[in-house]
Amino acid sequence: MALKDLWFTPAFEDAFPKGLYLIGEIAAVTEFSADRSAPKRQRLDFDRDGNGTGKRLWKATVTDPTGRGAKDSSFDITFVADVQPVPSAEEAVPGFIPIVLEGLQIKPKVAGSGEFKSMGFTIRATGIAGDTSGAKQAPANPGASRPAAEKAA
Template identity: 75%
Template sequence: MALKDVWFTPEFGEAFPDGLFLLGEITAVTEFSSDRNAPKRQRIDVDNEGNGTGKRLWKGTVTDPTALGAKNVSFDVTFVADVMPVPAAAPIARGMTPIELEGLQVKPKVAGSGEFKSIGFNVRATGIKGDTSGSRQAPADPGAARPNSTGKAA
């Protein structure tokens, strides 16, 4: 089927009309290694054929206040960015921060097993709205070799 690897790109407000809340912290997605003494390596967005963005992968667990049923209340979002996204808003409670995703992408998947299968979604984004970590904007001090706002080097 041609749609098996298609990511859909809805607007954030359409997919999550009441927003999302980040539960805890965003962490790096690491590759599995059978050698437990080997150093952890962060995964990048490249598949077995070499297709992808080549950017680092980060993961955060979020909750949707409009979700019905306990099964759909929280899920993981994979962030595809060079720098770990940082929420701009202050937490409303310990470990619960309101966020708005930028570059939202969703892909349907089959969840569950046996006779208890349902449709779930893989959710990923490029960042968080209002993020000032450097993943969505230029650094504060670009250095002398980089062009300034007029396009000329300093």
């Protein structure tokens, strides 16, 4: 079935009408290694067939105020970006930072096992609105791309 690997791209306001709150820090997603002494490697956005963006993966835990019950109110989001996204808003209450996702993608999946299966979602984004970490834009006036007239000055 062609819909197996289909990502939906809803508007943020449609998917999360009351917004989202970041809980804790955004951290790198690392690859598993059986060798405990091996250095940790950050996972890149590639599937088993080698398809993907090749960008780094970051994971964050968020809470949705419209969630129905404890099971649906908090979940993880994966960010696909070269640089770790940084929220620009201040904490609404200690430990909760309001965020708006950019480049939102949602894919349905089966969650649970055995007779306790339910509908779940894999949620990805490319960044956070208002982020100034460099995840979405190049640094201001980098030397290599500076016009020749400015270099000679």
